[in-house]
Amino acid sequence: MSAITESVSTAGRALLSDRARVLKSMAFGDKVFALLTLSAAYLVLLVLAGIIISLIIGAWPAITTFGLDFLTTSRWAPQLEPQPILGALAPIYGTLISSFIAMLIAVPFGLGIAIFLTELCPHSIRKPIRLAIELLAGIPSIIYGMWGFFVLGPFLANYVEPGIVAVFADIPVLNSVFGGEMLSNLSLFNASLILAIMILPFITAIAVDVFSTVPPVLKEAAYGIGCTTWEVVSNVVLPFTRVGVVGGVMLALGRALGETMAVTFIIGNSFKISSSIFAPGTTISAAIASEFAESEGLHQSGLILLGLLLFVLTFFVLAAARLMLMRLEKRAGA
Amino acid sequence: MKFSTLIAAGFAMVASISAAVAEDISGAGATFPFPIYSKWADAYKKASGVGLNYQSIGSGAGRKQIQAKTVTFGATDIPQKEAYLDQYGFVQFPMVMGGIVPIVNLEGVSGSDLTLSGETLANIYLGKIKKWDDAAIAALNPKAKLPSLPIIVIRRSDGSGTTFNFTTYLSAVSGEFKSKVGAGEAVEWPVGIGAAGNAGVSANVMQTKGSIGYVEYAYATQNGLAWTDMVNSAGKRVKPSLASFKAAASKGDWANAKRFNLILANSPGEASWPMMATTFILMYAEPVSAPASNAALKYFDWAYTNGGKMAEDLDYVPMPDSVVAQVRSAWKGIASK
Numbered sequence: 001m002s003a004i005t006e007s008v009s010t011a012g013r014a015l016l017s018d019r020a021r022v023l024k025s026m027a028f029g030d031k032v033f034a035l036l037t038l039s040a041a042y043l044v045l046l047v048l049a050g051i052i053i054s055l056i057i058g059a060w061p062a063i064t065t066f067g068l069d070f071l072t073t074s075r076w077a078p079q080l081e082p083q084p085i086l087g088a089l090a091p092i093y094g095t096l097i098s099s100f101i102a103m104l105i106a107v108p109f110g111l112g113i114a115i116f117l118t119e120l121c122p123h124s125i126r127k128p129i130r131l132a133i134e135l136l137a138g139i140p141s142i143i144y145g146m147w148g149f150f151v152l153g154p155f156l157a158n159y160v161e162p163g164i165v166a167v168f169a170d171i172p173v174l175n176s177v178f179g180g181e182m183l184s185n186l187s188l189f190n191a192s193l194i195l196a197i198m199i200l201p202f203i204t205a206i207a208v209d210v211f212s213t214v215p216p217v218l219k220e221a222a223y224g225i226g227c228t229t230w231e232v233v234s235n236v237v238l239p240f241t242r243v244g245v246v247g248g249v250m251l252a253l254g255r256a257l258g259e260t261m262a263v264t265f266i267i268g269n270s271f272k273i274s275s276s277i278f279a280p281g282t283t284i285s286a287a288i289a290s291e292f293a294e295s296e297g298l299h300q301s302g303l304i305l306l307g308l309l310l311f312v313l314t315f316f317v318l319a320a321a322r323l324m325l326m327r328l329e330k331r332a333g334a
Numbered sequence: 335m336k337f338s339t340l341i342a343a344g345f346a347m348v349a350s351i352s353a354a355v356a357e358d359i360s361g362a363g364a365t366f367p368f369p370i371y372s373k374w375a376d377a378y379k380k381a382s383g384v385g386l387n388y389q390s391i392g393s394g395a396g397r398k399q400i401q402a403k404t405v406t407f408g409a410t411d412i413p414q415k416e417a418y419l420d421q422y423g424f425v426q427f428p429m430v431m432g433g434i435v436p437i438v439n440l441e442g443v444s445g446s447d448l449t450l451s452g453e454t455l456a457n458i459y460l461g462k463i464k465k466w467d468d469a470a471i472a473a474l475n476p477k478a479k480l481p482s483l484p485i486i487v488i489r490r491s492d493g494s495g496t497t498f499n500f501t502t503y504l505s506a507v508s509g510e511f512k513s514k515v516g517a518g519e520a521v522e523w524p525v526g527i528g529a530a531g532n533a534g535v536s537a538n539v540m541q542t543k544g545s546i547g548y549v550e551y552a553y554a555t556q557n558g559l560a561w562t563d564m565v566n567s568a569g570k571r572v573k574p575s576l577a578s579f580k581a582a583a584s585k586g587d588w589a590n591a592k593r594f595n596l597i598l599a600n601s602p603g604e605a606s607w608p609m610m611a612t613t614f615i616l617m618y619a620e621p622v623s624a625p626a627s628n629a630a631l632k633y634f635d636w637a638y639t640n641g642g643k644m645a646e647d648l649d650y651v652p653m654p655d656s657v658v659a660q661v662r663s664a665w666k667g668i669a670s671k
Contacts, residue, residue, distance in 0.1 A: 077522035078493075085522075154541055184486045185542050186527050269491035269528030280527045290530055294394035294493030294519065 052311070059305035061298055062086065070305060076271035078291070078299035086302040088309055090271045094188060094281040095313065098263065099256040101192035101277065102199060107249060109196075110203030115233055117204075118211040130208065137201035145265030148194040153185030153266055156193070161278050179276035186268035188281040194262050199252035206248030210241040242328060250321040257314050260285040284310040359630045362389035363396020363409030364495050365531060366550050367430055367613040370650050371409075374637045377644065381636070384629060393495040394519060400424070400616050406626045408616040411495020412519065413595040424616045425668050427661040428594050429634070431651040433551045433579040434500055434609040435561040439539050440466065440481065444560045446573050449474050451565040452507030452600065452608060458485055458546060459504060460511055461525035466544060474565070481544070488538045488547035491528025493519040499611040500548050503599040507567075507608075550611070551579070551649050568604045575607075579651045582606035588657045594664075619667050628670055635662070 056063075062070065066086060073087020113133065117126055165180030214237050222232045238245070268280020269290050284306050292303050361371075368390040375386035389399070393410040400408030401422055409429070419426055436450060450458075454470050457463045463470055467480040490497045498519045505512035515521050529538040532549045536557045539547040551574055554561045563573050572578045582601035588594065598610035615634065621627030638661070642652040653661070 075522065078520050079516075079518035080522065081516070149537075149541065158543075182484050182486060184527060184545070186538070264530075269530075270523075270526060272525075282528075290491040290528065291493065291520065294392050296394060296398070299520070 052308075055304060055308040055311065059301055059308050062301040062305040065298060066302070066305075070302075071309075074271075074273050076287075078295065078302070084298050084302070086299070088284070088306055090273050091282050091284045091287045091306060092309065092313070093273050094267065095257060095283040095285075095310070097277070098188055098192045098195055098267070098281070098283055099253060101189065102195035102256045103249070103253060105193065105196035106200045106203055106252060110200045110248075110252075111207055111245065113200075113204045114207030114211055115237070117208050119229055119233060119237070130205075133201045133204050136197070137205060141198065141259060141262040142265075144194050144198055145262035148190060148262060148266040149185070152194065153190050156190055157183050157185045157187075161187075161189070165278070176275040177277060179274075180278055181276065183278055184268070184280065186266050186280050187278045188267060188274075189277040191263045191267040191281075191283075192277070194266060195256045195259055198259065198262065199256050202252040202255060203248050206251065207241075207245055210244030210248070211237055213244070214240050243325060246321065246325050246328070250318055253321070254314060254318060257317065258285055258310065260289050264289045284313075357629075358385040358387040359407075359626070359633055360387045360405045361396075361407040361409060361615075361630070362391055362399040362405045363616075364393045364411045364613050365390045366393075366411050366432065366495055366611060367409060367650070369552055370430055370641075370645050370648050373644050373648065374633075374641045377640070378633055378636055381640075382632075384633065386633065392492065393498075394493045397616065400618075403618075403622050406617070406621070406623070406630045409613060410616060411611050411613050412498045413591075413597060413612065413614055414593075414616065415595060416593055419593055419616075423619045425619050425664060426593050426595070426614050426616055427634075427664055428588070428596075428612045428653055428657065429615050429637070430645055430653065431579065431583045431598065431610055431612045432649065433574050433582075433607050433651075434496060434503075434548055434611055435551050435554050435574045436564070437536065437539050437547050437549055437554050437559040437561050439541075439543055439545045439560070440483070441543070442479065446563050447560065448478060449563040449565060449571050452503065452567075455564075456504040456508035456511040459487060459489070459523070459526070460508075460514060461487070483544035486542050486545040487523075487526035488529055488535050488542070488545050489523050489526045490520075490530070490535060492530050494531075495519065495613070496532060496548065496550060496611060497521065499597070499599065500609060502597055503609045506600040548609075555649065564608050566604075566606050566608045567600045567602055568606070570604045572605060572607055576646055576649055576651065578605055578607035579610065579649070582608070582610050583651045584654065586612075586657075588654075588660060594661075617668060620669050624670055627668060631665055631668065638662075 065083075066073070070086065070088050071092070072089060073085065074089040075085045075087050076090065077085045113129075117129060121129065161180060161183050164178050165183070168174040168178040218236050218240065219232055222236045227235070263283050264286040267282055267286050269282050269286060270280040271282055271287070272279070274281065288303050288306055292300070295303055368388065371386065371388050375388065379385045388409075389396075389405070391399075393412055396408040397410055397414075399405045414424070414426055418424075436455060438448060440448075448471075450471070451474060454463065454474060457470065464484060465482055466485055467482045472480055498517060501511075501515065501521050502517040504515070505517045514524065527538065527542075529535045529547075532553045535547040536549050536553045536559060539545045539559060540557060553559075554574075561574055563571050566572050581603055582598060585601040585603050585606060586596055586598050588596060594614065596612070598612055600608050601610065617627060617630065638653065638658045645652045
């Protein structure tokens, strides 16, 4: 009897120790996996910090030389003797304005297309249109740049912009915003329009995805009580998907702020702040792209400082968008 | 440490790999002489079996490459001053010359239909002359039908040797341009649209009605662009041509130029074209690799002896024999072992 219990308990103990061993090895595996994922996550932070630090080191000579004047000066004279004068006001202005105009065009169009695709579009043509929009997102920016340079720019300058200029010629303020003293193929507005076309697919693709997450029962209920399509979209679909839509818009804005090649091709690369959106300008990334290779010393440091500014600018814009989103959510919750 | 060092190190890796494969002569720099360098290299490869690996990346970038010792020679359109040459231990010599021409895009205007003076050109680039039918332009071109179009000024957005030579000329003829803009590779332009490279400027002028730009002569002829004649320092109207470039080049006082530091702007003489550029080679007096340095000198020697006709075919002006003799004696300063 006792022998039997003995053997049973031995077996039990063996079983127990096996179990512990297995559990232990599993725990080890878990730990390794957790460590791996943790280090991957930290690596991202490390790279981010590394980029910021190297930008600051590269920009340091310009920071100490120009200080805060860098932000308020609109002159860009990299080879002035005895000391260059560099100011970021013109590229910052160009970056913000071109992104703003691009968003002004792309957001209504992008959301409109998304609403059409999810609410109104016949099933048979939905797929081809979605595919076309996704293809639009896949076109490399240099192609947009070339198209803007050879096709869109001349078309706008010769056929569209003279008309706009004529319409606003007698209205104060607007006649300087749409001033046509020097219409050319390359301008802030042309770059903005190209940017709008480039970011449109981002907004549409994300909006379509989030619109399709709206539970059909909600929409059906709304239609059931006699809502029109417009009322369903504005009172059910948009409020339900607000967060996702703003997320897509933010992503698009991030791309617009940093877009380089297409903009460099068609913005005109002029460090001047002009009241007219039909005048050439520059953006931070365009300035860096066109001048970095041939720059030295303080000039190069100034360009790196511009890069740092773009980094900060993008961060603040995205942070502001997040904040707005949080407020929206809070209000919706209350 | 510094970005430029990092980039240079990256290029160095690429350069060392390609050098190991082909034993080519390696050089980097100005885009202005690239067409003739590649033509010479082609012919030289047939004659000697040695190829040339020339990176056409711009004068400033070329200087950075040779400073980082990643190439055997650097090419620059801007003559370097003695202090700079001594700092790095460089030997500098001129390789070939060429003309810079204003190009225009106006309906009904083709090559040599218009004439500009230095003063007028400077005022256009200062933004003081805004329309094509301005009195100053009309006075120079009484027969031309000038439209009342705004002048769209096109200039380089990148640092450029062509810009350096162009602005040196404008500064020489206009005191206002000198004080407001000055001469340099990347100046603070009061007006205009920036385009990258000689090719970018010609493409922009081709695309934009009422525009004016400045490029190396070959870019104007190859792209079929309309250029303007110029009034030179003797007050005579001259056409851009090999003959007028040669006339301007012959006025260069190379014998008295210290380390070949000479800018050919606004040359005297009735037949001289006013806007010229000379492209220079920079090499180490104490080369990193003597065989590579010798191979490069052999190529340049061959180019001076046999390359004149090829240069003229592309409207570049070869260096006069007296200057070549001067260059060959300067080469004695480069250690061959």
